[in-house]
Amino acid sequence: MTPQIEIVGPQFSTFVRSVMLCCEEKGIAYHAGMQLEGQDVEFKGEAHLAINPLGKVPVIHHKGRFLYETGPICRYLDSAFEGQALQPQDLYAKSIVDQWCQVISTQVDRVIVRDYLLEFAFPKGENGAIRMDKVADAQPSVIAVLGILEQQIGDQAFICGDQFTIADALLIPMLDYLVGLPHGEQLLRPDMRLTSYIGRMQKRASCQNVLPKPAKPK
Missing domain, CATH: 3.40.30.10 (Glutaredoxin)
Incomplete structure (x- = not known):
């Protein structure tokens, strides 16, 4: 096509x-x-x-x-484009999605991707080694952000309710990389609702077509 x-x-x-x-x-x-x-x-x-x-x-x-x-x-x-709506019609609900898009694109991205995942993907230590001191320094902030996301997801199917939205499209690539780390289960325990959310998203057709692509976050 x-x-x-x-x-x-x-x-x-x-x-x-x-x-x-x-x-x-x-x-x-x-x-x-x-x-x-x-x-x-x-x-x-x-x-x-x-x-x-x-x-x-x-x-x-x-x-x-x-x-x-x-x-x-x-x-x-x-x-x-026509097709499934990625934003709610209700003004307040749409604003909540916009709010989380902003949070994910700035604060969540900085903590999880810029300050953490990139150290594994593009390590800057001597001879290309991962700087484990930088990882240790960043990890408390990662855990804190995951706690906020865990609270937000609650019993919802998606990050902002019962509809897949742009906020989910922004968030799930970050979490998919995070859970794929060798120590991913230390950050995202199997009993966490956020872990269940990641599993559901990974099984979604769109994610099946996108997430298994070359695996280096940027």
Whole structure:
């Protein structure tokens, strides 16, 4: 099927995966990778900076136009394409989803991905070793954030209620990487509701198509 949109960004990126999940949920045909119209795009190279001067991913290309920043991309896809709604109709419920999208994209991403997972994926220690002191320093904040998410999920099917939303698309790639660490069960115990949520999401068709891709978070 000819892609309806191009997602510029490596498929191991958590935020690229979030956009891919939204496409999967809505049935949007897409291509994801560091290519644009069949040409390779060097990360932070001239072609990349031309479509996002901040040099970040993802960027989407749709009908000759470009858009970057994951939250706005996902909201655009939800509005521009038919298919399953990824946001509630009710104003307050929609605002709650927006609230959690903001929290996940900033604070949760910083604590879980930037300060923790990246040390395992791209270790900066001597001879490429993981800096276990940095891991130990970051782990209390990871545990604290997971506690907040555990409280939020409660008995709900999804992070913001009974509907898969953009907030789930943002969150699950991060948690999928986290639970996949060798010591993942120390952070996400089998008896936690958040662990059950991750298991349910991993079985979802969209996640089955996205999460098993090359496994390095960014």
